[in-house]
Amino acid sequence: MSAAKPRIRIPEKAKVGEVIEIKTLVQHVMETGNRKTADGKVVPRNIINTFTAKFNGVEFFKADVSPGISANPYLAFFMKVPGPGEFEFTWIDDAGVKIDQKMPLAIG
Amino acid sequence: MTQRLEIEVVGRRTFLIGAGASLAMAAFLADLPALAQEPVRSIDEALKKVLGDTKPTESGITLEIPEIAENGNTVPFTLAVDSPMTDASHVKAVHVFASGNPQVGVASYNFTPASGKASVSSRMRLARTQDVVVVAELSDGKFLLGKRNVKVTIGGCGG
Numbered sequence: 001m002s003a004a005k006p007r008i009r010i011p012e013k014a015k016v017g018e019v020i021e022i023k024t025l026v027q028h029v030m031e032t033g034n035r036k037t038a039d040g041k042v043v044p045r046n047i048i049n050t051f052t053a054k055f056n057g058v059e060f061f062k063a064d065v066s067p068g069i070s071a072n073p074y075l076a077f078f079m080k081v082p083g084p085g086e087f088e089f090t091w092i093d094d095a096g097v098k099i100d101q102k103m104p105l106a107i108g
Numbered sequence: 109m110t111q112r113l114e115i116e117v118v119g120r121r122t123f124l125i126g127a128g129a130s131l132a133m134a135a136f137l138a139d140l141p142a143l144a145q146e147p148v149r150s151i152d153e154a155l156k157k158v159l160g161d162t163k164p165t166e167s168g169i170t171l172e173i174p175e176i177a178e179n180g181n182t183v184p185f186t187l188a189v190d191s192p193m194t195d196a197s198h199v200k201a202v203h204v205f206a207s208g209n210p211q212v213g214v215a216s217y218n219f220t221p222a223s224g225k226a227s228v229s230s231r232m233r234l235a236r237t238q239d240v241v242v243v244a245e246l247s248d249g250k251f252l253l254g255k256r257n258v259k260v261t262i263g264g265c266g267g
């Protein structure tokens with residue numbers, strides 16, 4: 001997997017108690033394991049199988065992913081802002097490669 | 109003497125077969141998590157796994173997905189479940205199935221009251237024209253189900 005930096009969009013500032021949308025996009029081939037090469041060999045499955053989102057160490061969203069999700073997976077979800085703090089987003093693929101991205105959330 | 113040697117040979121061979129078998133067993137055991145993830149091929153089986161014997165209510169889920177998807181490789185969707193998302197009443201998980209894909213499971217999303225809103229947007233692969241089925245698991249043990257038919261012009265899934 002290319003260790004490309006995931007793209008994450010969160011509001012510049014949020015209020016406590018507000019429900020905000022978090023948009024994420026990461027580059028990944030998401031090889032289904034169903035595809036064959038020209039000489040008939042099955043291309044082994046390699047997808048991002050798990051995504052987790054934590055805020056101040058508390059997991060508030062998790063995705064268990066199957067090959068039915070498109071390449072370069074886009075994922076948008078929500079969080080109710082409990083206060084100031086830091087996000088931690090983690091993607092893990094079948095090859096065990098882990099992408100970890102931290103991001104602070106400004107309150108205002 | 110010869111006799112005894114032969115017994116020894118057989119003994120050794122039996123041992124080797126035994127060792128081979130236990131190695132295979134170990135490999136099999138190591139594969140167990142992979143077996144547990146053995147893809148589900150039918151929507152009925154997939155729904156049974158999630159629902160058990162519970163009957164879902166067919167309401168409360170909004171699924172936005174194109175009616176006609178020209179490219180089955182990337183079909184955008186947004187789902188939302190009506191829920192106050194409080195400790196007492198929230199959506200625990202939402203499972204998305206593509207009934208006509210080689211593997212019907214698309215994704216499962218887990219929420220907590222801290223999610224604020226049981227809603228997700230992503231993009232899925234659709235192999236052919238089919239129903240996309242969404243099941244929501246609520247904190248009170250009840251289930252909701254939503255369904256949309258999507259016509260696919262060019263299939264995805266590398267099929």
